[in-house]
Amino acid sequence: MADLEKFRAETRAWLEQNCPAEMRKPMTSDGDTFWGGRNAKFSSDAQRVWFERMRDKGWTVPHWPKEYGGGGLDGEEAKILRQEMAAIGARQPLTSFGISMLGPALLKYGTEEQKREHLPKITAGLIRWCQGYSEPNAGSDLASLQTRAVGDGDDYIINGQKIWTSYANYADWIFCLVRTDPAAKKHDGISFILFDMTSKGVSTKPILLISGYSPFCETFFDNVRVPKSHVVGTVNRGWDVAKYLLQHERAMISGMGERGVGRPLGQIAADSVGADAQGRLDDAQLRSQIANFEVDEAALAAAAERAVDLAKAGQSHPAFSSAMKYYGTELNKRRYEILMSAGGIDALEWESDRSRGGARPRAWLRTKANSIEGGTSEVMLGIVAKRILDLPGA
Amino acid sequence: MALVLTEEQSMLRDSARGLISDKAPVAHLRGLRDAKDTTGFSRELWTTFAEMGFSGLLVPDQFGGSGLGCVEAGIVMEEIGRTLMPSPFLATSVLAASALSRGGSEAQKAQHLPKIADGSLLAALAIDEGAKHRPLQTKLQATRAGNGFKLSGDKAFVVDGHTADLLIVAARSAGSAGDKNGLTLFLVDPKAKGLAVERTAMVDSHNAARIVFDNVEVNADGVLGEVDQGFGLLEGVLNIGRGAVASEMVGLSDEVFGRTVTYLKERKQFGKAIGEFQALQHRAAQLYIDIEITRAAVLKALQALDTDAEKAATAVAVAKARAGTTATLAVQEGVQMHGGMGMTDQFDIGFFMKRARVCQELFGDSNFHTDQLASGKGY
Numbered sequence: 001m002a003d004l005e006k007f008r009a010e011t012r013a014w015l016e017q018n019c020p021a022e023m024r025k026p027m028t029s030d031g032d033t034f035w036g037g038r039n040a041k042f043s044s045d046a047q048r049v050w051f052e053r054m055r056d057k058g059w060t061v062p063h064w065p066k067e068y069g070g071g072g073l074d075g076e077e078a079k080i081l082r083q084e085m086a087a088i089g090a091r092q093p094l095t096s097f098g099i100s101m102l103g104p105a106l107l108k109y110g111t112e113e114q115k116r117e118h119l120p121k122i123t124a125g126l127i128r129w130c131q132g133y134s135e136p137n138a139g140s141d142l143a144s145l146q147t148r149a150v151g152d153g154d155d156y157i158i159n160g161q162k163i164w165t166s167y168a169n170y171a172d173w174i175f176c177l178v179r180t181d182p183a184a185k186k187h188d189g190i191s192f193i194l195f196d197m198t199s200k201g202v203s204t205k206p207i208l209l210i211s212g213y214s215p216f217c218e219t220f221f222d223n224v225r226v227p228k229s230h231v232v233g234t235v236n237r238g239w240d241v242a243k244y245l246l247q248h249e250r251a252m253i254s255g256m257g258e259r260g261v262g263r264p265l266g267q268i269a270a271d272s273v274g275a276d277a278q279g280r281l282d283d284a285q286l287r288s289q290i291a292n293f294e295v296d297e298a299a300l301a302a303a304a305e306r307a308v309d310l311a312k313a314g315q316s317h318p319a320f321s322s323a324m325k326y327y328g329t330e331l332n333k334r335r336y337e338i339l340m341s342a343g344g345i346d347a348l349e350w351e352s353d354r355s356r357g358g359a360r361p362r363a364w365l366r367t368k369a370n371s372i373e374g375g376t377s378e379v380m381l382g383i384v385a386k387r388i389l390d391l392p393g394a
Numbered sequence: 395m396a397l398v399l400t401e402e403q404s405m406l407r408d409s410a411r412g413l414i415s416d417k418a419p420v421a422h423l424r425g426l427r428d429a430k431d432t433t434g435f436s437r438e439l440w441t442t443f444a445e446m447g448f449s450g451l452l453v454p455d456q457f458g459g460s461g462l463g464c465v466e467a468g469i470v471m472e473e474i475g476r477t478l479m480p481s482p483f484l485a486t487s488v489l490a491a492s493a494l495s496r497g498g499s500e501a502q503k504a505q506h507l508p509k510i511a512d513g514s515l516l517a518a519l520a521i522d523e524g525a526k527h528r529p530l531q532t533k534l535q536a537t538r539a540g541n542g543f544k545l546s547g548d549k550a551f552v553v554d555g556h557t558a559d560l561l562i563v564a565a566r567s568a569g570s571a572g573d574k575n576g577l578t579l580f581l582v583d584p585k586a587k588g589l590a591v592e593r594t595a596m597v598d599s600h601n602a603a604r605i606v607f608d609n610v611e612v613n614a615d616g617v618l619g620e621v622d623q624g625f626g627l628l629e630g631v632l633n634i635g636r637g638a639v640a641s642e643m644v645g646l647s648d649e650v651f652g653r654t655v656t657y658l659k660e661r662k663q664f665g666k667a668i669g670e671f672q673a674l675q676h677r678a679a680q681l682y683i684d685i686e687i688t689r690a691a692v693l694k695a696l697q698a699l700d701t702d703a704e705k706a707a708t709a710v711a712v713a714k715a716r717a718g719t720t721a722t723l724a725v726q727e728g729v730q731m732h733g734g735m736g737m738t739d740q741f742d743i744g745f746f747m748k749r750a751r752v753c754q755e756l757f758g759d760s761n762f763h764t765d766q767l768a769s770g771k772g773y
């Protein structure tokens with residue numbers, strides 16, 4: 001305990017000294033997130049300084065082993081770091097699918113060589129990854145995917161199409177699900193493979209979202225040659241890797257519901273709706289909608305903290321991340337419905353400077369994907385019914 | 395009165411649907427948006443609306459209109475909702491026509507109503523000032539000057555304010571924000587000195603403006619209705635507008651629902667149509683029920699407005715509150731059941747989600763109208 005208190009004090013002091021003031025302000029636009037990668041650009045000097053200091057400390061991914069560029073922190077220490085960062089509103093220095101999705105899968109299923117090759121480039125923000133799972137006819141029914149990988153000596157030749165590939169047009173590498181045995185049952189002929197997006201035969205075509213942004217793509221593979229050594233895990237057992245990765249993806253997405261940073265919703269609402277002398281919102285129903293939301297948000301935060309602790313204690317159900325993903329994303333959608341209601345007329349403007357280019361309605365529309373990406377809410381509920389409740393026929 | 399459309403009303407619906415689905419499908423709105431069209435609607439289509447008698451639907455016969463009622467206006471609005479057609483119909487033919495025919499002097503009626511009916515005059519109602527619809531809180535100041543008034547203050551969310559030839563402005567001539575007494579409606583020429591109109595690009599690609607009044611002079615004959623006693627007239631007009639927007643939301647909800655049910659039958663996952671999954675069947679069935687209940691409440695309100703507008707307030711509150719929550723649910727379910735496809739701009743569903751949000755806010759959201767109902771019942 002004494003050691004942990006010492007760690008907390010040191011961490012607090014280090015953050016205080018090293019986190020630039022600008023990096024303690026709530027993020028307001030997509031450009032505030034640093035994704036790393038070969039073509040990465042910092043949006044400000046403060047962003048660069050903050051990233052470099054955290055990288056050198058190993059704290060872009062604090063809980064990964066030191067030999068892969070992580071911070072080597074144990075669960076308790078990582079939690080303290082999170083708490084201390086939250087306390088001063090420090091931004092994540094680096095965000096990437098490498099950290100939240102591929103890394104955990106490589107740590108569990110990768111060869112030592114694969115780990116040494118890829119993990120340090122993730123922690124150092126050198127390589128940006130994208131996720132090639134979904135296809136036009138394989139969404140919720142992911143296991144029916146048809147992208148083919150056919151052996152040719154030491155290589156595979158990959159042909160097919162992915163869709164909804166987030167940031168494929170910015171990514172350097174892709175982790176991709178391909179069918180290596182078309183004769184096997186659908187779950188049994190899939191492999192999990194890594195390749196460079198600059199490989200010959202890879203192309204991407206951005207898709208415009210209802211928010212007016214283009215964060216995802218159609219991704220095409222035309223005779224892409226990939227060494228067989230790039231398969232993670234066992235050939236034809238890629239579904240295990242894929243599912244394990246999805247648990248981590250879902251945990252990450254569910255975190256959206258408990259973003260207790262920035263000004264409280266009630267205050268944001270009071271700015272536009274008005275309040276009485278006691279500070280009560282001038283809209284009794286909105287007030288109770290916000291209060292109900294905050295009750296659920298606080299409870300979700302507790303559940304998220306508990307989920308980490310249960311996992312550490314070896315007591316968590318492997319499918320529980322689906323429960324959290326469902327609740328967290330539905331809650332985040334509610335948050336933005338409330339923000340739209342609170343903003344009223346002002347939140348309907350789409351382009352003006354006054355509305356920062358329609359930042360709020362665009363963010364609101366983006367949240368509608370939360371209950372679709374990473375597996376839909378319906379699929380999450382189905383998983384809970386089947387894997388946790390063990391209901392017949394589910 | 396039976397809560398079904400009469401034969402004439404069904405014919406009106408069929409002709410509105412025929413015209414709107416043919417000339418202004420969702421692609422029409424998309425085209426205006428992509429072209430960054432500064433008018434934001436088709437003037438040519440508006441001429442057709444006039445030729446078919448829609449623009450003068452609420453204008454009395456003696457002023458060249460067809461003298462029909464709110465049920466008929468609602469029928470046209472419902473069809474507009476199905477394709478999200480941007481049209482001056484709401485601002486000019488519903489709000490302005492109602493305000494003038496209910497509150498106008500004979501001279502004002504004779505001057506403006508025939509032009510609304512023949513499609514040559516576009517008008518807009520300027521009410522909202524803050525972020526939320528609170529007509530009683532009107533602050534825009536009307537100060538007596540000479541034989542008229544000077545107006546100073548800001549208006550926001552003025553539907554079609556950017557193209558209006560005539561503005562109907564709610565202003566405070568006495569009392570303070572929150573008072574029922576002391577509101578006056580004015581007819582204002584948008585070209586008047588001291589008036590600045592800024593078109594606001596909206597999330598739904600429909601048309602609205604912010605308007606700033608800086609000592610804008612209005613003559614005494616620009617007063618619509620009675621000085622200081624404008625609130626009753628305003629509420630009556632707003633209630634007609636609320637009924638109309640509720641109808642638009644019914645059309646919008648029904649269309650999203652129809653498209654979604656079609657998708658449930660077409661899209662296959664796990665070797666079957668996704669509509670075979672009971673989780674989706676039940677939600678589709680619930681949405682159907684929700685829409686049908688709202689449809690009835692809206693028709694009830696429109697009939698009430700035609701029978702005795704003074705007593706229609708509760709029915710209108712019910713209709714607008716329900717329409718808001720139903721449309722919100724319909725578009726959310728629509729996007730969710732389309733999966734990734736629902737999130738793409740290329741697909742139309744997102745346009746419905748955006749318009750539903752704006753309609754929800756227009757003339758009071760569901761919270762506002764639920765509160766109106768409670769206040770109206772004295773609790």
Ligand SMILES: Cc1cc2nc3c(=O)[nH]c(=O)nc-3n(C[C@H](O)[C@H](O)[C@H](O)COP(=O)(O)OP(=O)(O)OC[C@H]3O[C@@H](n4cnc5c(N)ncnc54)[C@H](O)[C@@H]3O)c2cc1C
Binds near residue numbers: 131164
């Ligand atoms: C913003 C965004 C980013 C994304 N990023 C990526 C990415 O980087 N990489 C990637 O590979 N994918 C990505 N996806 C894809 C995402 O994983 C899929 O959209 C999702 O799995 C759903 O598939 P679908 O779109 O084909 O919908 P469908 O599977 O066709 O679903 C349509 C509807 O049917 C429902 N449904 C389907 N099956 C059932 C069932 N058995 N029971 C009940 N209901 C059912 C669904 O829940 C949904 O409501 C992204 C999606 C979005 C929206």
Ligand SMILES: Cc1cc2nc3c(=O)[nH]c(=O)nc-3n(C[C@H](O)[C@H](O)[C@H](O)COP(=O)(O)OP(=O)(O)OC[C@H]3O[C@@H](n4cnc5c(N)ncnc54)[C@H](O)[C@@H]3O)c2cc1C
Binds near residue numbers: 672
């Ligand atoms: C007060 C009362 C009055 C009744 N009156 C009549 C009557 O007048 N005439 C008559 O014929 N019957 C009547 N019933 C019987 C009623 O129709 C059955 O109870 C009902 O159909 C459920 O069947 P079950 O009891 O066998 O339950 P089960 O079929 O075993 O169902 C148990 C639960 O599972 C749910 N369930 C069952 N099948 C599905 C499915 N495919 N999808 C999703 N959920 C499902 C049910 O909704 C229920 O919650 C009455 C029942 C009650 C309680």
